[in-house]
Amino acid sequence: MEITIDMRALANIDMDALVTYAFEQEKPLGGILAAFDEATGGALSKLAASGELTGKMLETTLLYYPQGLAAQRLLIVGAGKKEKFGTAELRRLAGTAVRTLKSRQVKRVAFVSREEDRSAAAAQAITEGLILANFDSDKYKTDKKPGNEITAAALAGWDESSRAEADRGLARGRVVAESQNFARSLGNEPSNLLTPRMLADRAAAMAREAGLAVEVLEEKRIAELKMGALLSVAQGSVEPPRMIVITYTPETSNSGAPVLGLVGKAITFDTGGISIKPANDMEKMKYDMCGGAAMIGAMRAIAALRPSCKVIAVVPSTENMPGGRAQKPGDVQISMAGKSIEVINTDAEGRLILADGIAYAKQLGCTHLVDAATLTGAIVVALSNVNVGVFGSDQAFTDQLLASSKAAGEKMWPMPIDDDYREMIKSGIADIQNVGSGKGGGAITAAMFLREFTGDTPWIHLDIAGTAWQDDVKPWSAKGATGVGVRTLVDLAMKFGANGSAAK
Numbered sequence: 001m002e003i004t005i006d007m008r009a010l011a012n013i014d015m016d017a018l019v020t021y022a023f024e025q026e027k028p029l030g031g032i033l034a035a036f037d038e039a040t041g042g043a044l045s046k047l048a049a050s051g052e053l054t055g056k057m058l059e060t061t062l063l064y065y066p067q068g069l070a071a072q073r074l075l076i077v078g079a080g081k082k083e084k085f086g087t088a089e090l091r092r093l094a095g096t097a098v099r100t101l102k103s104r105q106v107k108r109v110a111f112v113s114r115e116e117d118r119s120a121a122a123a124q125a126i127t128e129g130l131i132l133a134n135f136d137s138d139k140y141k142t143d144k145k146p147g148n149e150i151t152a153a154a155l156a157g158w159d160e161s162s163r164a165e166a167d168r169g170l171a172r173g174r175v176v177a178e179s180q181n182f183a184r185s186l187g188n189e190p191s192n193l194l195t196p197r198m199l200a201d202r203a204a205a206m207a208r209e210a211g212l213a214v215e216v217l218e219e220k221r222i223a224e225l226k227m228g229a230l231l232s233v234a235q236g237s238v239e240p241p242r243m244i245v246i247t248y249t250p251e252t253s254n255s256g257a258p259v260l261g262l263v264g265k266a267i268t269f270d271t272g273g274i275s276i277k278p279a280n281d282m283e284k285m286k287y288d289m290c291g292g293a294a295m296i297g298a299m300r301a302i303a304a305l306r307p308s309c310k311v312i313a314v315v316p317s318t319e320n321m322p323g324g325r326a327q328k329p330g331d332v333q334i335s336m337a338g339k340s341i342e343v344i345n346t347d348a349e350g351r352l353i354l355a356d357g358i359a360y361a362k363q364l365g366c367t368h369l370v371d372a373a374t375l376t377g378a379i380v381v382a383l384s385n386v387n388v389g390v391f392g393s394d395q396a397f398t399d400q401l402l403a404s405s406k407a408a409g410e411k412m413w414p415m416p417i418d419d420d421y422r423e424m425i426k427s428g429i430a431d432i433q434n435v436g437s438g439k440g441g442g443a444i445t446a447a448m449f450l451r452e453f454t455g456d457t458p459w460i461h462l463d464i465a466g467t468a469w470q471d472d473v474k475p476w477s478a479k480g481a482t483g484v485g486v487r488t489l490v491d492l493a494m495k496f497g498a499n500g501s502a503a504k
C-alpha cells in the first residue's frame with residue numbers, strides 16, 4: 001500500500017473513499033464533520049437525528065456519491081466516547097475503515113484526521129492501522145481474488161504547520177507496521193514450510209536486506225557451546241535446531257553503553273514431545289515461534305529507525321517432537337549456564353530453549369534483557385486473549401516497557417514474581433525442575449524458571465501465549481498471527497537509546 005500526505009482541500013480529494021470519524025453524542029457535529037455536513041447538504045445531521053449515525057465505537061456509516069465532495073464515498077467510523085479516545089482507538093478505526101472498504105473493492109482511500117489528532121503519534125497510529133488492516137493470510141489459497149486490497153492511501157486534513165509531524169509519523173508507522181506484518185507472516189506459516197532452518201534463512205535474508213549483522217549457529221556450534229537445554233528439546237526431531245543472532249550496532253556508541261537483548265522463543269511446532277499434547281487444537285502449535293518472530297520483526301524496524309543503543313536479538317529455534325531419541329520425563333539436562341534441569345514435563349520446552357538463549361545473550365554482552373514467548377496456557381487463564389503478561393526483575397526497566405506498551409497500543413499487564421514461587425521449581429535430583437510443583441501459578445513458575453538464568457541482568461519476560469494468535473477476525477484485523485510485541489519493543493528500543501541511558 002502506497003501512503004502519501006494529501007494536503008488538498010477535502011472537497012477536492014478525488015479518491016474512491018474519504019474516511020473520518022465521529023464521537024458518541026457529538027451534537028452538533030464538530031470540526032470536519034460540520035464541514036462535511038454542509039458540503040453534503042445536511043446529510044450527516046439528518047442521519048444523526050434519525051439515530052443511524054451515533055458515533056458508537058467502530059460503527060460504520062457509508063455514504064455514496066456525497067454531494068459537494070470529489071470522493072465517491074464518505075465513510076464515517078464511530079470513535080466512541082471522546083474522553084476515552086487516544087492513539088490506540090485511532091489505530092483501530094483506521095484499520096476498521098480499511099477492512100470495511102477493501103471488502104467493497106475500494107482501492108484508494110484518504111483518511112481525514114480531526115483537528116485534535118494532528119501529531120506525529122496520531123499520524124503513526126493511523127498509518128499502522130491502515131497497513132496492519134490491509135494484511136490477509138491468503139498466501140496458500142489458490143482461488144484468491146486478485147488484488148483484494150487497498151493499493152493507495154492518503155493522510156488528509158494536515159496543513160503546512162502540521163506537515164512535518166505527519167511526515168515523521170507516516171515514516172515511522174510504515175516501518176513499524178510492515179515489520180509487524182513480517183512477524184505475522186512468519187507466525188502464519190505452517191510448520192512444514194517453516195522449519196528452524198527455514199526460519200533462520202528468512203531471518204538472515206531480512207537482516208541482509210536491512211543491513212543488520214546476522215549469525216546462525218548450527219547444531220555443531222550449538223553443541224560446542226554446550227547448549228544442553230536447547231539440544232534436549234531438539235533431539236526428538238529429525239530437523240536440526242538453530243540459534244539465530246541478529247545484531248544492530250549504532251554509528252556511535254561508547255564501551256559502557258547499555259546493550260538491549262531481545263530473546264524470542266521459536267518452537268516451529270510444539271507437539272509436547274513425549275508429554276504429548278491432545279489432538280484438539282494441536283495444529284495451532286505452529287505459532288509457538290511467535291516470540292522469536294516478534295524479535296526478528298522488531299529488528300527489521302530497528303534497522304530502519306536506528307536507535308542510539310546496540311540491540312541484539314537471540315532466537316533459539318527447534319521443533320518439539322516425540323521421536324525415538326526424544327528426551328523423556330525425568331531426564332536431567334545441563335544448560336549452557338551450567339545449571340542442571342530435571343525435565344518433569346517435555347511440553348514445558350519453551351523455558352528450556354530460552355534458558356540457553358538468555359545465557360547466550362548475556363555472553364554476547366547484553367546488559368538488559370527482554371524475552372517474548374508463547375510460554376504457558378496458564379497466562380491465557382489469567383489474562384485471556386487481551387493482555388500480554390509482563391514479569392520483570394527490575395522495576396524501572398519494567399515501568400519503561402509498560403510505558404512503551406501504552407504508547408504503542410499493545411495491552412500488557414504486570415504479573416508478580418517473588419521468591420516464594422522459587423520453592424515450586426526445586427528438584428529432588430537437579431538444580432531446578434522445568435514445571436512448578438505447587439497448585440496453579442503456571443505462568444509465574446515458568447517466569448521464575450527463566451529468572452534463574454538471568455542473574456543480576458535486568459530482565460523482562462513477556463508471556464504472549466494468549467495474544468500472539470487471534471482465532472477470529474476483528475473489524476481492524478485478519479485472524480491468525482498478531483505480531484504482538486513488535487510495536488512495544490521498537491518503541492522501547494527507540495527510547496532506551498535516547499541519551500545512551502537505560503532506565504530513566
Ligand code: BES
Pocket residue numbers: 270272288345347348349350374375376377378435436442465466
Ligand atoms: N507452547 C505451549 C504454551 C501455549 C499454550 C502456547 C497455549 C499457546 C497456547 C508451551 O510449550 C506449553 O506446552 N506449556 C505447558 C507447560 C506445562 C506443561 C507446565 C502449558 O502451559 O500447559
Ligand code: ZN
Pocket residue numbers: 270272320346347348349350
Ligand atoms: Zn510445550
Ligand code: ZN
Pocket residue numbers: 267270288347349350374375
Ligand atoms: Zn511451546
